[in-house]
Amino acid sequence: MSFHFTILILVLPLAAFGINGLLSGKLPHRLAGWLATAAIGVATVLAWVTAYRYFFQSVSFEKIIPFRITWLRFTETLQIDMGILLDPISVMMLVVITTISLMVFLYSLGYMHGEKGFVRYYAFLSLFSFSMLGLVVATNLFQLYMFWELVGVSSYLLIGYYYDKPEAVAAAKKAFIVTRFADFGFLVGILLLSYYTNSFDFGLITDPNHAAFTTMTGSSFLGLSVLTWALLLIFMGGAGKSAMFPLHIWLPDAMEGPTPVSALIHAATMVVAGVFLVARMFPVFSFHAPEALDAVAFVGAFTLLFAAVIACTQTDIKRILAFSTMSQIGYMMLALGVSGYAEYGLGFTASMFHLFTHAFFKALLFLGAGSIIHAIHTNDIHEMGNLRKRQPVTHIVFLIACLAIAGIPPFAGFFSKDEILDAVLSSSPVYFAIAAFSAGLTAFYMFRLYFLVFWNRETVYDHKPQESSAIMLVPMIVLAIGSVVTGFIPFGKFVSTDGQPLHIEMNQPVAILSVVVAATGILIAWALYKKASPLPEKIASSLNGFYRVALNKFYIDELYLFITKKIIFNLVSKPIAWFDRHVIDAFMDFTATVTNKISAEIKELQSGQLQHYAYIFLSGVVLIVLIMIFNHA
Amino acid sequence: MEHVPISHVLIVTSAMFFIGAYGFLTRRNLVTMLIGVELMLNAANINFVIFDRYLYPDQLSGHFFAIFIIAIAAAEAAVAIAIFINLYRNIRSIDVEEVDKMKY
Numbered sequence: 028m029s030f031h032f033t034i035l036i037l038v039l040p041l042a043a044f045g046i047n048g049l050l051s052g053k054l055p056h057r058l059a060g061w062l063a064t065a066a067i068g069v070a071t072v073l074a075w076v077t078a079y080r081y082f083f084q085s086v087s088f089e090k091i092i093p094f095r096i097t098w099l100r101f102t103e104t105l106q107i108d109m110g111i112l113l114d115p116i117s118v119m120m121l122v123v124i125t126t127i128s129l130m131v132f133l134y135s136l137g138y139m140h141g142e143k144g145f146v147r148y149y150a151f152l153s154l155f156s157f158s159m160l161g162l163v164v165a166t167n168l169f170q171l172y173m174f175w176e177l178v179g180v181s182s183y184l185l186i187g188y189y190y191d192k193p194e195a196v197a198a199a200k201k202a203f204i205v206t207r208f209a210d211f212g213f214l215v216g217i218l219l220l221s222y223y224t225n226s227f228d229f230g231l232i233t234d235p236n237h238a239a240f241t242t243m244t245g246s247s248f249l250g251l252s253v254l255t256w257a258l259l260l261i262f263m264g265g266a267g268k269s270a271m272f273p274l275h276i277w278l279p280d281a282m283e284g285p286t287p288v289s290a291l292i293h294a295a296t297m298v299v300a301g302v303f304l305v306a307r308m309f310p311v312f313s314f315h316a317p318e319a320l321d322a323v324a325f326v327g328a329f330t331l332l333f334a335a336v337i338a339c340t341q342t343d344i345k346r347i348l349a350f351s352t353m354s355q356i357g358y359m360m361l362a363l364g365v366s367g368y369a370e371y372g373l374g375f376t377a378s379m380f381h382l383f384t385h386a387f388f389k390a391l392l393f394l395g396a397g398s399i400i401h402a403i404h405t406n407d408i409h410e411m412g413n414l415r416k417r418q419p420v421t422h423i424v425f426l427i428a429c430l431a432i433a434g435i436p437p438f439a440g441f442f443s444k445d446e447i448l449d450a451v452l453s454s455s456p457v458y459f460a461i462a463a464f465s466a467g468l469t470a471f472y473m474f475r476l477y478f479l480v481f482w483n484r485e486t487v488y489d490h491k492p493q494e495s496s497a498i499m500l501v502p503m504i505v506l507a508i509g510s511v512v513t514g515f516i517p518f519g520k521f522v523s524t525d526g527q528p529l530h531i532e533m534n535q536p537v538a539i540l541s542v543v544v545a546a547t548g549i550l551i552a553w554a555l556y557k558k559a560s561p562l563p564e565k566i567a568s569s570l571n572g573f574y575r576v577a578l579n580k581f582y583i584d585e586l587y588l589f590i591t592k593k594i595i596f597n598l599v600s601k602p603i604a605w606f607d608r609h610v611i612d613a614f615m616d617f618t619a620t621v622t623n624k625i626s627a628e629i630k631e632l633q634s635g636q637l638q639h640y641a642y643i644f645l646s647g648v649v650l651i652v653l654i655m656i657f658n659h660a
Numbered sequence: 661m662e663h664v665p666i667s668h669v670l671i672v673t674s675a676m677f678f679i680g681a682y683g684f685l686t687r688r689n690l691v692t693m694l695i696g697v698e699l700m701l702n703a704a705n706i707n708f709v710i711f712d713r714y715l716y717p718d719q720l721s722g723h724f725f726a727i728f729i730i731a732i733a734a735a736e737a738a739v740a741i742a743i744f745i746n747l748y749r750n751i752r753s754i755d756v757e758e759v760d761k762m763k764y
Contacts, residue, residue: 635760638685638693645681 030080030093033111036073036121037164039066040128040157047150056145063149064132067156071125081118088526090114090230092166104225110166112229115522116306116379120163123386124296126509128156130502131291134394137498138287138401148188148285155181159296163303167227168217171304175213175268178297179206185292186284198280205277209267216260219253229307235314251318258312258319262305262326269301269356272330276584278353282345286397289345294352294393295386302359302382309375309524313368324364324454328461331357333581335468339475340567340578343406344396347476348389351432354465355385361462362447365454372524373531374454377446380518384439387509388431394503395425399480401499402492408479412486412559418494422481424507429477431510433470434545439514441542446518448541449534466541470548478556669710677703690744690754694737701733 043066047059054062081088095110132152139148158177165171180203187199217227224232224239231237246253263274270278281293292298305312305323312320331354338350359378366374398421399414400406415422431438434445444466452459494500519529555563567574576582680699687693705726712722744754751758 633763635763637756637759642685645685 030077030091030111030113032073033077033113033121033164034094036070036077036125037111037157037160039070040153040160042066044150044153044157047146047153051144051146051150054146056141059146059149060132060136060139063153064129064136066153067125067128067132070156070160071129074121074125077113078118078122081113082115082521088115088521095166098170102225105221105227107169107227108166109170111164112166113164115526116303117163119379119383119522120303121160123383124156124159124163127291127295127386127390127506128152130390130394130506131287134290134397134499134502135285135287137496138397139285142285144188148185151181151184151188152288152291155185155292155297159300162300165229167229168221168232169227171307172210172213172217175264175300176210178292178300179203179210179268182206182281182292182297185288186281188285188288189283192283194280195283198277198283202277202281205274206267209274210264212260213264213267216257216262216264219257219260223253223257233308233310235310240311240315252316254311255316255319258308258316259322261308262301262319262323265301265304266326267301268304269298269360270330270353271301271326271356271360272333273583275330275334275353276587279346279349279580282343282349286345286393286400289349290390290393290397293349294389298352298356299359299382299386302356302363302378305360305363306375306379309363309366310368313366313524320364320366322364324361324458327357327360327362327364328458329357330354331361331465332461332468333357335465335472336577337580338472339468340574342408344399344408344411344476344480345393345406347408347472348392348396351392351469351472352389354469355381355389355432357465358444358447358462359385361458362450365451365458366524369523369525369527370529372529373446373519374450375524376519376522376529376531377443377450379522380516381440381443381447383516383518384431384443384510384513387506387513388428388438388440391424391428391503391506391510392432394499394506395421395428398495398499398503401495408476410486411480412483413481414492415481417492420494420500421503424503425481426477427507427510429473431514433473433549434466434541435470435549436538436542437511437514439510439512441538442514443518445533445538445541446531448537452534452537463540463544467544467548470545471552474549474552475556478552482557484559666710666714669706673703673706673710676700676706688755688757690747690756690759691741693756694740694744698733698737701729705729 040063043063047054047063051059081091091113093111093113095108098107098109100106132149135148135152139145142148155178158174158181162171162174162178165174183199183203186202187195189195220232221227223242224237226232240254248256251259265271267274278293278298282289284293312323334350334353334357338347338354341347341350359381362374362378362381364374366372366378398418399411402418403411403414405411427438431440434441436442448459448462448466451462517531519531521528523529555566579585677700680696680701680703683696683699684693685696687696708722708725708729710722712719712725716722747759748754
């Protein structure tokens with residue numbers, strides 16, 4: 028089976044980036060937009076063809092490397108390749124990324140219409156698609172790391188798209204610095220791992236029987252084996268990119284970017300890169316570093332609950348969705364963290380399944396939010412209301428997405444979330460309680476949003492909000508269909524820890540429980556927010572302290588500011604700055620001053636008097652002659 | 661034929677050289693200084709010829725050097741005088757002590 032064409036999936040968005048980027052001043056907007064969309068459209072078709080050939084025409088799900096070049100060779104064994112690795116999770120990611128990208132590219136044609144820098148927008152969006160695709164097909168850890176940084180930079184560029192808005196600039200900087208900080212840990216982890224294994228290649232470093240792992244688990248540091256440390260550091264990179272607590276602070280602010288960007292990058296694709304990373308390294312986690320896997324589960328579970336609580340209190344539509352994204356990624360991490368290998372690998376499959384379905388309904392939620400924001404020009408849900416009559420199509424697709432994320436059958440989220448709950452139950456009752464409770468919270472905050480926006484009171488708008496244009500509605504409808512049907516994919520057949528089909532049965536009591544919990548959440552939201560009532564206010568004030576803390580996102584941002592501004596700046600940066608100014612600079616100034624003084628003194632020698640020079644010259648000659656004569660004698 | 665002893669010629673050329681050097685160092689007029697330079701050059705010329713004559717009587721290298729130096733000295737004098745004329749046009753003087761613009 029030939030997969031050589033897969034290189035085109037990467038080349039096409041890169042070409043679109045090159046053309047739009049280089050000709051950004053000259054291309055007409057429509058042409059630039061359609062060019063990028065066409066490129067990603069062809070890539071999408073190719074990705075689907077790849078998936079079809081890989082999953083339905085291959086006998087077994089082997090790792091295939093259709094393309095590979097050596098990019099940098101350090102030693103005989105240690106080299107950095109650039110290539111394409113096809114295995115179940117990368118093929119699945121190819122499908123997700125290209126499909127969601129195509130929908131967002133199409134949607135943006137309408138949403139971004141007439142914006143300044145429209146061509147630049149499509150250039151960056153194409154760059155992002157290229158980087159993300161390169162990330163998931165990476166054949167080795169270092170290629171993954173490079174594309175990882177590339178998605179980081181395209182995320183930075185797109186968050187800061189409205190660069191004349193100070194909040195957008197600050198948010199872009201924050202996102203970049205926080206993820207860069209996490210990536211520092213990632214890099215150290217990569218170096219640690221490759222130092223022992225002498226390779227970057229996934230084929231070698233994810234082989235559980237690799238000899239180096241025994242030495243790595245043998246030597247320990249601070250009570251944990253070196254391998255555990257390496258994997259924890261790699262997970263730190265993943266946690267930063269996937270906005271896991273405590274590195275989550277950039278994601279809510281990243282919503283300053285254009286809404287389609289939030290849909291593509293900060294909901295469906297880039298933020299799940301961390302999950303993908305852990306999944307990619309899963310054999311090593313599972314066999315040699317169960318402590319690191321426990322950390323993944325703990326961080327996932329904590330973020331899951333933490334973000335869900337905050338999401339219940341926020342009033343900015345995009346921020347609610349951002350916290351919801353964090354919470355859902357928490358599910359994925361938790362599922363990976365509790366997963367075993369081979370026949371115990373339900374968590375792994377469930378995590379990938381949830382990643383897949385979540386991409387559809389969360390992208391849809393963001394595109395729906397974009398459609399609403401486009402119509403009424405505000406993000407505040409209290410300024411919205413009764414939009415179901417004004418935007419009937421948006422209303423329907425948004426409702427589908429809400430039902431999907433809340434986990435109501437037969438929508439996609441139900442199936443994937445149910446598998447996760449099932450996997451978590453077999454591992455730990457505490458985690459199960461958290462996951463189930465958060466499922467209820469998810470249903471509650473999503474339907475709080477839904478009822479406040481589409482029902483509740485009639486709001487007076489400056490101008491009559493209208494339904495969005497067809498170019499925006501079509502991608503939303505496609506994603507809505509995706510949010511319904513993707514749940515029926517028998518995921519275990521395709522994606523599992525060891526490449527063998529995993530038989531998954533629905534656990535009836537868990538399924539019933541999750542539906543009951545979700546329905547309870549929806550009912551509470553219905554009671555509180557269907558009509559304008561003073562009840563939510565009362566509940567908020569009765570929970571006074573806790574509500575305020577949650578509203579302020581548990582003061583994590585303030586804590587970061589305190590640590591950086593007060594502690595690091597005062598105790599570290601200031602002494603260093605003093606040392607720089609008063610020791611290093613002073614030494615340089617001193618040498619400069621001395622040189623200056625000396626030259627000022629001796630410059631008088633150069634008088635401009637010709638005979639003066641001639642006299643000195645002749646004296647020199649006489650002196651040399653005398654020396655020669657007396658030396659000779 | 662009676663040979664003039666080499667020491668006699670060398671005394672004459674040394675005297676010429678140092679008279680030229682003295683003139684170059686003490687005269688203020690640029691033309692006079694140029695004459696000093698010419699004296700020094702010609703002292704060197706005579707030295708070339710005389711050493712050639714006494715050390716390698718059957719060769720002519722020294723003579724050629726002397727002729728070569730005369731040619732170069734002519735060119736150098738032309739350049740020097742052109743500079744003096746331009747200098748005079750600019751500052752109405754060819755006193756070397758007034759030409760001290762080229763310094764720090």
